[in-house]
Amino acid sequence: MPLLARMLPAPLTMEVRRGAVAQLGALLADSRVATSGRVAVAVGPGQGDHIESLIAPTLGEAEVFRVADGSVDAAVSLGADLRKGAYEVVVGVGGGKTIDATKYAASLAGIPMVAVATNLSHDGICSPTASLLYEGGKGTFGVPMPLAILVDLDFVHNAPQSLVRAGVGDVVSNLSAIEDWQLGNVERGEPIDGLACSMSRTAAEALIGRTDSIESDAFLTVLAESLILSGMSMVVAGSSRPASGGDHEILHAVDQLFPGTSNHGELAGIGAAFCFFLREDDARVKQVVDCLRRHELPVVPADIGLTAEQFAEVVALAPATRPGRYTILEHLRMQDSEIRDRVGDYVRSFGS
Template sequence: MSLLARTVMTPLAIEVRRGAVADLGPLLADRRISAGGDVAVVVGPGQGEKIVELIRPTLGSADVFTVAGGSVDAALDLGTRLHTRSYDAVVGIGGGRTIDTAKYAATRYGIPMVTVATSLANDGIASPVASLTHDGRKGSYGVHIPIAVVVDLDFVENGPDRQTQAGIGDAVSNLNSVADWELGHRVRGEPIDGLAVTLARTGAEALVNHPGKITDDGFLTTLAEALILGGISMAVCGSSRPASGGDHEISHAIDHLFPGTGSHGEQAGLGALFCTWLRGDLERFGQLARCLHRHGLATTPAELGLSDDQFVEAVEFAPQTRPDRYTILEHLALSASEVRTRLADYAGALRDHLD
């Protein structure tokens, strides 16, 4: 009997623990990524520079590049500098903007990329997507998945709580993204990838049910793993479908209409909660509401800094941000007045579940 299987691109190494950064040099050598430390270390402002000083003795011939990350222009400039020498790998150290800049530049020149995350704000730490601004607008660009992912909980703990809260919102929003994908499969016959669904949902389920706080190592480890699994789920199916549904459409709409409102994860978390209400899944709605509330994330537009009218405008505009995607928002195709009515009902249900 013949056995058929697919090849899945995943990181060679995943390290989530305290003190992981100190072992970066041995990790690169043991995994045959770079035996001699011939790597380009990319850092942004903040903790990245502190980490470089910590690991420099273990990375003999590394070059260090400082970037003001987050834009296509910054990534292209970094790529030009990387092209001046042959590197075994690019090591991106820092938050999401620095890592996405390094991912894009490394992909452009075909160099393996290693993520060293100092925060857990989104699933970009292990995803095949770079979120970068270009001509004043943020876009998503396909890149190679990192060859290794390192998360040092010492540095995550020292970062702002709001970054960790954003990561929680981004990770648990996968529950809605998967539900939207399943809806598209049922209604439009859209192909669905069971492995991608399993990875995205498993990580989010573990997080939403975890009793710990953002100060607990166990909870932070579960958050990191949920974000990593979300990133790998996108690599498995070749799109952002398992981690981006109506929740992300709402977040993109808020960015477009009311820039600077909140972080991506905060907005996606609220978007996921509202979409779950629209879907009528009351058990999941209560579960998500309690999780977001417990960790200090917004569960109402006001807590995010938006009026009800602004949120209604964002929900109505949201499908325009991803015209190719079918979610509960496209399925219901609600008018502004209908969204306003649903939002009023949502507010009442939210009080019932959080009282």
């Protein structure tokens, strides 16, 4: 019998609403998530006490662990605690650092993980990767996708606005990543997954033209769904290709050369705008830049505290951050002088 369809992994449940953290017990009562075993909850250092008080009425017997930071060491320490406790599932409640550390810890312990997001800074909510700090900088590690996903809009509204807006930059950068994947397909015969591209593009297109912003529950719901869909596109593709191209190479180069500069989503947005500028796609670069400005996100190097010369250094290093990945940066193979010229042109075109 011919294969009629492929099986796609997906979270058992996904909810974006207010009050999600307080109702965590109801989710875990679902026998597909936890049967009768022990449940661990991992929280970050900032809101741990508040989160613990919210979940206590419905999840009183859960053991709460504090995740110190988004480092490999913190994740390994949590993983060791999870193994010793013989837990059935671990719930990561917090922002990107806490969720990524919990995903990695769950993979070390060999148990499923539930993600409860309290901000929307990047697509790590549902992605099969964890971005963690280690001695050499920041690395990306493969992990299983979360078993279930909740986004609590009460917490998102109270999160730093700059972090929530950053999620817009990360989603919009998908459009550049898809262009790079298609370029790799044409130039190098790299296999491309049309379904993963469709999911990634749909996530970005749902957001890029909206005129409302993070003050609106409706906008935050679309942002959350777009970030989750972006993460799922990577699961379908089996790699980060549908959501990470030259834009993320630029992001990683900034992290290496100028650590502590801006954040993931903001850097992805700038990277995407610059890559579309390199492609001479005037319509798309204008659309991306307009979106970034509408959401008060950085557009040019000065917006993140870098000079044009420093950003040129970033662009020169960027291809080396992802060896083997083919993007517009590898395709153009620009020399240092040409990079400086193109960065200068970009700044003159879009600087205030």
